[in-house]
Amino acid sequence: MAAPFVFFDVRTSDVDGSKRFFAELLGWRANGPLLTEDGAPWGGLTELAADDDRAPQWLPYAAVSDVDTAAAKAVALGGKLVRARTDLPVGSLVVVTDPGGAAMVLFQAA
Secondary structure (H helix, E strand, O other), rough: OOOOOEEEEEEEHHHHHHHHHHHHOOOEEEEEOOEEEEEEEEEEEEEEEOOOOOOOOOEEEEEOOOOOHHHHHHHHOOOOOEEEEEEEEEEEEEEOOOOOOOOEEEEEOO
């Protein structure tokens, strides 16, 4: 069973420029740190810290039924755990990379 993507983060070094770009290109709006379309949030917009050496990126969130099991399986398959489990009011998440280094979030809804 394929895990559907349920959320996306845009991590950028220029939040204001990204807001303008996506608004003009696709009609997306920013409401604080959230990206919305027709008033419904579907993603986040995060500014990379000045000392963060990561490149700007899109970070997809995939829904999983058990975040701990999915994280362990990702590592067993050659991925890496980048961010340990974080529990939020809306659910729990971990950040992993695939063997090639591409990052994604595994997300278990509360």
